[in-house]
Amino acid sequence: MTNYLESNKERFLDELLALLRIPSVSADSKFKDDVRRAAEFVKEKLAAAGLDKASLYETPGHPVVYAEKIVDPNKPTVLVYGHYDVQPADPYELWHTPPFEPTIRNERIYARGACDDKGQFYMHIKAIETMMATDGLPCNVKVMIEGEEEVGSDHLGTFVAEHRDMLKADVILISDTSIISNETPSLEIGLRGLSYVEVEVTGANRDLHSGVYGGAVANPINVLAKMIASLHDDNGHITIPGFYDNVVELNDDERAELAKAPFSLEEYKQDLAINDVAGETGYSTNERTSIRPTLDANGIWGGYTGEGAKTVLPSKAFAKISMRLVPNQTPDEITTLFTKHFTSIAPAGVTVKVTPHHGGLPYVTPVDSVEFEAASKAFEDAWGKKPIPTRGGGSIPIVALFEQELGVKSILMGFGLDSDALHSPNESYGLFNFYKGIETIPYFYKNYAQLKR
Amino acid sequence: MTNYLESNKERFLDELLALLRIPSVSADSKFKDDVRRAAEFVKEKLAAAGLDKASLYETPGHPVVYAEKIVDPNKPTVLVYGHYDVQPADPYELWHTPPFEPTIRNERIYARGACDDKGQFYMHIKAIETMMATDGLPCNVKVMIEGEEEVGSDHLGTFVAEHRDMLKADVILISDTSIISNETPSLEIGLRGLSYVEVEVTGANRDLHSGVYGGAVANPINVLAKMIASLHDDNGHITIPGFYDNVVELNDDERAELAKAPFSLEEYKQDLAINDVAGETGYSTNERTSIRPTLDANGIWGGYTGEGAKTVLPSKAFAKISMRLVPNQTPDEITTLFTKHFTSIAPAGVTVKVTPHHGGLPYVTPVDSVEFEAASKAFEDAWGKKPIPTRGGGSIPIVALFEQELGVKSILMGFGLDSDALHSPNESYGLFNFYKGIETIPYFYKNYAQLKR
Numbered sequence: 001m002t003n004y005l006e007s008n009k010e011r012f013l014d015e016l017l018a019l020l021r022i023p024s025v026s027a028d029s030k031f032k033d034d035v036r037r038a039a040e041f042v043k044e045k046l047a048a049a050g051l052d053k054a055s056l057y058e059t060p061g062h063p064v065v066y067a068e069k070i071v072d073p074n075k076p077t078v079l080v081y082g083h084y085d086v087q088p089a090d091p092y093e094l095w096h097t098p099p100f101e102p103t104i105r106n107e108r109i110y111a112r113g114a115c116d117d118k119g120q121f122y123m124h125i126k127a128i129e130t131m132m133a134t135d136g137l138p139c140n141v142k143v144m145i146e147g148e149e150e151v152g153s154d155h156l157g158t159f160v161a162e163h164r165d166m167l168k169a170d171v172i173l174i175s176d177t178s179i180i181s182n183e184t185p186s187l188e189i190g191l192r193g194l195s196y197v198e199v200e201v202t203g204a205n206r207d208l209h210s211g212v213y214g215g216a217v218a219n220p221i222n223v224l225a226k227m228i229a230s231l232h233d234d235n236g237h238i239t240i241p242g243f244y245d246n247v248v249e250l251n252d253d254e255r256a257e258l259a260k261a262p263f264s265l266e267e268y269k270q271d272l273a274i275n276d277v278a279g280e281t282g283y284s285t286n287e288r289t290s291i292r293p294t295l296d297a298n299g300i301w302g303g304y305t306g307e308g309a310k311t312v313l314p315s316k317a318f319a320k321i322s323m324r325l326v327p328n329q330t331p332d333e334i335t336t337l338f339t340k341h342f343t344s345i346a347p348a349g350v351t352v353k354v355t356p357h358h359g360g361l362p363y364v365t366p367v368d369s370v371e372f373e374a375a376s377k378a379f380e381d382a383w384g385k386k387p388i389p390t391r392g393g394g395s396i397p398i399v400a401l402f403e404q405e406l407g408v409k410s411i412l413m414g415f416g417l418d419s420d421a422l423h424s425p426n427e428s429y430g431l432f433n434f435y436k437g438i439e440t441i442p443y444f445y446k447n448y449a450q451l452k453r
Numbered sequence: 454m455t456n457y458l459e460s461n462k463e464r465f466l467d468e469l470l471a472l473l474r475i476p477s478v479s480a481d482s483k484f485k486d487d488v489r490r491a492a493e494f495v496k497e498k499l500a501a502a503g504l505d506k507a508s509l510y511e512t513p514g515h516p517v518v519y520a521e522k523i524v525d526p527n528k529p530t531v532l533v534y535g536h537y538d539v540q541p542a543d544p545y546e547l548w549h550t551p552p553f554e555p556t557i558r559n560e561r562i563y564a565r566g567a568c569d570d571k572g573q574f575y576m577h578i579k580a581i582e583t584m585m586a587t588d589g590l591p592c593n594v595k596v597m598i599e600g601e602e603e604v605g606s607d608h609l610g611t612f613v614a615e616h617r618d619m620l621k622a623d624v625i626l627i628s629d630t631s632i633i634s635n636e637t638p639s640l641e642i643g644l645r646g647l648s649y650v651e652v653e654v655t656g657a658n659r660d661l662h663s664g665v666y667g668g669a670v671a672n673p674i675n676v677l678a679k680m681i682a683s684l685h686d687d688n689g690h691i692t693i694p695g696f697y698d699n700v701v702e703l704n705d706d707e708r709a710e711l712a713k714a715p716f717s718l719e720e721y722k723q724d725l726a727i728n729d730v731a732g733e734t735g736y737s738t739n740e741r742t743s744i745r746p747t748l749d750a751n752g753i754w755g756g757y758t759g760e761g762a763k764t765v766l767p768s769k770a771f772a773k774i775s776m777r778l779v780p781n782q783t784p785d786e787i788t789t790l791f792t793k794h795f796t797s798i799a800p801a802g803v804t805v806k807v808t809p810h811h812g813g814l815p816y817v818t819p820v821d822s823v824e825f826e827a828a829s830k831a832f833e834d835a836w837g838k839k840p841i842p843t844r845g846g847g848s849i850p851i852v853a854l855f856e857q858e859l860g861v862k863s864i865l866m867g868f869g870l871d872s873d874a875l876h877s878p879n880e881s882y883g884l885f886n887f888y889k890g891i892e893t894i895p896y897f898y899k900n901y902a903q904l905k906r
Contacts, residue, residue, distance in 0.1 A: 027761030088763055094659070151761050178665070192664060196762045205726035206547070207877040211645060211847030212631070214777050215747035216738045218731040221772070222681060222750055229682035232675065273658035276801035278671040285669045294668035297675055298765050299756035304773060308480030308604050309649045309810040310541055311775050311848075312751050312876050319674070320757060322764055324667050348729035357762040394664030395764075423765050424660040 001134045005438060012126045012438065013109075013431070015045060019084075019118050020102040020111040026062055026085035026151045035147050038084045039063045042125075042145050049129035051143065057163075059155035062147030066166070069132070070140045076452040077140040078445065079169035079408070080128075081398065082121025082176065083149030086113035087423045094425035108428040115420040115429035120175035121145055123415070123434060127441035138449035142169055146398075149176075152196070152358025153398045160405045170452065171371045172402050173444065175437060177392050177414030180261055182432060185379045187372070188412040190290065190391035191399060193325030193362035195334040196298075199342060200353040201227070201317045207303075208313040218349030220317035221302045227345055227352075228319060231295055235281040238295045238323075240341045243334065248327045250291050261286060261388050271419060290391035293334075294324045320357070324393060331359025331397075360397020365409060370451040375411045378443035382436065413444065454587045458891060465579045465891065466562075466884070468498060472537075472571050473555040473564040479515055479538035479604045488600050491537045492516045495578075495598050502582035504596065510616075512608035515600030519619070522585070523593045529905040530593040531898060532622035532861070533581075534851065535574025535629065536602030539566035540876045547878035561881040568873040568882035573628035574598055576868070576887060580894035591902035595622055599851075602629075605649070605811025606851045613858045623905065624824045625855050626897065628890060630845050630867030633714055635885060638832045640825070641865040643743065643844035644852060646778030646815035648787040649751075652795060653806040654680070654770045660756075661766040671802030673770035674755045680798055680805075681772060684748055688734040691748050691776075693794045696787065701780045703744050711739060714841050724872060743844035746787075747777045773810070777846065784812025784850075813850020818862060823904040828864045831896035835889065866897065 005012075024038035025031040039056055042065045047054035051067035062085060070077075089099035089112040097103040102111035109119065124143065131137050144167065146156050160167060177188040201220040208217060233239050250258070263286055269277065279288040288294070302317030304310035323334055339354040346352040365372060367389055379387040392412070399410045415437040421427045458465075477491035478484040492509055499520035500507035507520035515538060523530075542552035542565040550556040555564035562572065577596065584590050597620065599609050613620060630641045654673040661670060686692050703711070716739055722730065732741040741747070755770030757763035776787055792807040799805040818825060820842055832840040845865070852863045868890040874880045 027763060028759060087765075088757065088759060088761075090757075090759065091660075150763075194664075194764070196764070198762075203725075203727065206874060206879070207544075208725075209847065209876040210747075210749050210751055210775060211647075211742075211777060211845070212871050212875065213725075213742060214749050214775075214846060215741040215745055216730050216732045217725060217727065219749045221753050222685065225678040225681035225750065225753070226685075228675060228678035232679075272656075272661075272666075272670060274656065274670065274802050275804075277669050278800065278802040279669045288668040289664075289666060292668055294663075296663050296667050296672045296766060297678065297756065298663055298763060299758045299767075300674050300678070300770065301754045301758040303750065303752035304541065304543075305752045305754040305771075306481060306541055306543065308541075309651075309773060309775070310480060310603075310751060310876065311647070311649070312540075313749060314752075317753065318758075320762065322663060322667075322762070324664055347731065349727050349731040351728075392664070393667060394662065418665050421659060422665065423662040423763065426659070 001130060001442060004130050004134050009435065016119060016122050016434070017102045019122060020113055021100055023100045024085050024147065025088050026148050027088050035062045035085055039065050039147055042084050045125055046143055049125050050132045051128065057159060059159055061155045064147070064156065064159050065145040066143065068142040069137060071137045072140065075139050076448060077142060077169040078448065079167060079172045080124045080141065080143045081172055081174045082124065082145045083117045083147065084145050085147040085150050086116070086118065087150050091425060096426055107431050109431065110426055110428045112427055114427050115416040116422040116427065117149065117176045119429040119434055120415060120437065123175060123437035124441060126438045130438065131442050131445065138445045142167060149398070154358060156398055157401050160401065164406065167406060169406065169408055171448065172408050172410040174396065174399065174410055174412055175414050176396055177394065177412045178416040178418050179414065180388060180390065181417065182430070184262055185383050185385055185387040186261065186390045187375055187387045188392040188414060189365040189367055189389045191363045191412070192393055192395050193329060193331055194322060194360045194395040194397060195325060195331040195338065196322040196357035196359065197335060197338060198355045198357060199319050199321060202315060202351045203349060204315055207315050210311040210313045213313055217313060218347065219313050220350060221314060223347060223350050224302065224317040224319060227342065228297055230345060236279050238293070240337050242337050246328045246333070247293060255287065258286060258290070258391060259284065261390055289393035291326055293326050293329060295321065297321050324395065325362050327362045327364055330361060335359060360395045361400030363399045365412065369409060371409055371411050371448070374444050374448035374451050375413050377447045378440050381443040382440040454583060454895060457583050457587050462888065469572060469575050469887070470555045472575060473566055474553055476553045477538050477600065478541050479601050480541050488515045488538055492518050492600055495537050498578055499596055502578050503585045504581065510612060512612055514608045517600070517609065517612050518598040519596065521595040522590060524590045525593065528592050529901060530595060530622040531901065532620060532625045533577045533594065533596045534625055534627045535577065535598045536570045536600065537598050538600040538603050539571065540569065540603050544878060549879055560884050562884065563879055563881045565880055567880050568869040569875040569880065570602065570629045572882040572887055573868060573890065576628060576890035577894060580891045583891065584895050584898065591898045595620060602851070607811060609851055610854050613854065617859065620859060622859065622861055624901065625861050625863040627849065627852070627863055627865055628867050629849055630847065630865045631869040631871050632867065633841060633843065634870065635883070637715060638836050638838055638840040639714065639843045640828055640840045641845040641867060642818040642820055642842045644816045645846055645848050646782060646784055647775060647813045647848040647850060648778060648784040648791065649775040649810040649812065650788060650791060651808045651810060652772050652774060655768060655804045656802060657768055660768050663764040663766045666766055670766060671800065672766050673803060674767060676800060676803050677755065677770040677772060680795065681750055683798060689732050691746065693790050695790050699781045699786070700746060708740065711743070711844060712737065714739060714843055742846035744779055746779050746782060748774065750774050777848065778815050780815045780817055783814060788812060813848045814853030816852045818865065822862060824862055824864050824901070827897055827901035827904050828866050830900045831893050834896040835893040
């Protein structure tokens with residue numbers, strides 16, 4: 001197995017680089033054809049790896065790629081999930097090398113999607129190829145790679161519901177999360193949920209001259225700023241009535257357990273070049289990004305944003321606002337609370353519109369399951385270290401959906417690093433992580449086949 | 454005179470439309486050549502009208518156009534000022550017809566600059582042509598049309614200082630303001646000053662994944678929103694320490710005098726399609742836009758503003774903020790106070806940069822001068838009505854500068870309407886106003902020549 005991996009290293013990397021060259025940005029319709037090209041690429045590689053039934057399944061949005069290999073109906077079945085779509089790459093000017101021209105620098109692959117999620121799901125295809133080319137598959141495997149994760153997986157729910165039998169499995173294996181460091185492997189046992197909305201504040205029916213009307217007419221930008229500012233109090237608590245009602249508070253033991261993860265506030269601040277962290281009073285940085293819900297404006301725009309000065313009172317101002325959720329908040333509940341509150345605080349002189357974008361439920365993996373044990377042991381086998389259980393701050397909405405629709409738990413066996421700059425310019429993925437992932441994954445199949453007997 | 458105007462109506466309009474077709478946007482460098490084309494056009498028309506020395510004067514920015522006609526050194530001299538540059542036209546999609554393809558609809562000219570200021574300064578060139586072609590000029594005339602008014606006239610101060618003798622005059626005549634309505638002519642006796650800054654809030658050294666870092670790191674958009682929101686209190690007062698220290702408060706008589714201008718709050722709200730006005734407690738709508746200083750965000754941007762959803766914590770957020778000033782505030786004083794305050798309220802986790810754009814002093818015209826009398830009488834002669842003295846909300850920074858550099862007062866003889874949508878999509882100028890202006894201006898020269906004797 002190690003030999004096969006060794007002797008095919010170069011090809012594995014070249015294939016990933018080819019995939020990274022396809023700008024499969026699902027959020028922006030002008031990349032629609034590229035997204036499909038990426039799907040076709042994945043389909044071909046799944047077939048080439050030796051999997052059966054490799055095909056595209058159309059959805060109202062971007063297609064789902066699926067393939068499987070049933071070696072023995074009596075063996076457990078692993079369903080691999082990943083996504084071939086990527087985040088928008090802008091602002092392009094901040095990239096040191098073009099986002100869709102992958103470059104290797106200091107042992108890292110720089111490209112949009114290098115880690116999230118192309119580099120990570122592609123490890124599975126290569127791990128499966130390796131197993132099949134050597135000792136064979138210890139479990140049946142099904143692979144489902146979607147193209148709408150970065151825009152909320154709007155159509156995957158229906159797809160899963162309509163293909164329950166095809167997707168039937170004992171565990172779902174996902175590599176779309178991070179480890180603490182290459183020295184300290186970890187396994188994510190929790191994910192935050194997500195509620196994402198777009199807000200629009202409208203004042204007058206047209207842009208106005210700020211000299212002629214300034215001071216007498218509500219300015220949508222000033223109003224939007226005031227409304228967004230009012231969503232947090234001075235302690236960093238979110239002021240939306242009922243927002244925290246269903247939040248599961250951790251007890252001191254649970255918090256102590258999480259606090260065991262090695263963390264240096266100094267290094268953290270240094271890496272981000274900030275003089276201080278900021279967040280909810282009474283919680284540590286790690287808690288703020290994992291067990292606590294948040295509210296952030298992800299984008300804001302209005303008025304004149306060009307070169308020079310324009311003295312205008314715009315008719316409209318906009319913002320994209322997302323909330324990260326924790327057990328037991330639900331996106332529907334939170335989106336409703338937000339909409340109700342945000343509309344209610346609109347002052348006289350403006351009208352407010354809230355448009356929900358997409359959401360996802362928070363999720364927690366049980367650490368006492370054979371699935372978790374198989375994953376934990378896989379790290380021990382490949383890394384010689386027991387991975388530390390962590391709670392992640394990100395969201396993979398689909399994980400909660402899998403549990404609802406398929407009644408199957410997911411294992412979040414990610415190999416990325418927080419410093420990989422996901423969703424940012426100069427996203428990268430370590431060559432070490434890419435190859436180590438391909439080496440670790442087969443151990444999971446081996447362990448799972450034994451433990452599940 | 455009337456006959457000449459009558460028989461040349463069509464040509465006068467065609468010439469203006471040709472000028473309006475030139476996109477002379479001074480704020481955006483990509484229009485640099487068009488701005489020069491507009492200057493050349495104005496120069497030619499000044500020469501064609503019969504003026505001498507028509508020429509362009511280079512500046513570090515856009516050129517100044519100048520021409521003159523000295524009929525008799527013993528006669529008073531009128532210096533006409535205007536600007537051939539226009540505001541940016543975006544958002545283009547909101548224009549019913551393209552901004553630089555002037556269209557006549559219901560007796561109005563629709564185009565960027567139709568009123569501000571191409572339509573208004575061009576009336577002077579045609580009025581001068583008319584006087585010279587008929588009874589002759591009652592006064593000497595000098596015409597200075599600049600190309601940087603919409604970006605703060607940064608280089609006109611130096612130009613004026615360097616050409617004091619050439620620009621020597623008894624009065625400056627400017628048409629770049631509005632009348633109350635076509636039934637109720639008015640003369641502006643006051644202008645607000647301006648302080649315009651751009652602010653930049655920087656958090657982390659790169660865009661971050663809002664799931665991985667959300668809740669633990671200051672979000673520049675949330676911070677900027679909070680900072681902008683904090684600049685007004687609940688009464689609409691500006692919270693910058695010292696902001697109001699030099700504001701000249703009007704006494705009850707002065708306020709009563711201004712309150713005489715006809716105004717319908719219902720029509721005002723209806724025209725803007727707002728359910729209510731908003732502004733500083735204790736002042737009327739007219740006072741809020743004339744005798745009171747204001748602070749407005751004219752533009753804001755940061756994070757992801759494209760299609761769909763992106764869960765990013767941006768590294769930076771920006772805003773353009775302008776303050777309208779009243780006697781005796783000065784832009785230097787206010788810009789300094791703003792910068793000091795805005796920087797001081799930056800919370801931990803971010804850095805703030807403030808870049809001043811440009812400013813202008815407020816201005817008041819004395820109503821007991823022969824200059825004002827000549828203008829007031831000109832309206833009576835042409836409109837059969839005495840114009841109502843008003844205080845305008847806009848800013849023409851150069852007016853205060855003229856007084857400093859040339860020791861000459863300016864007469865703000867504007868013919869526009871607030872509903873002309875200056876600085877907005879679908880800016881327009883009434884044909885009635887264009888022609889009535891050309892008819893009214895010669896009366897000013899006639900009256901002034903007599904009164905000044």
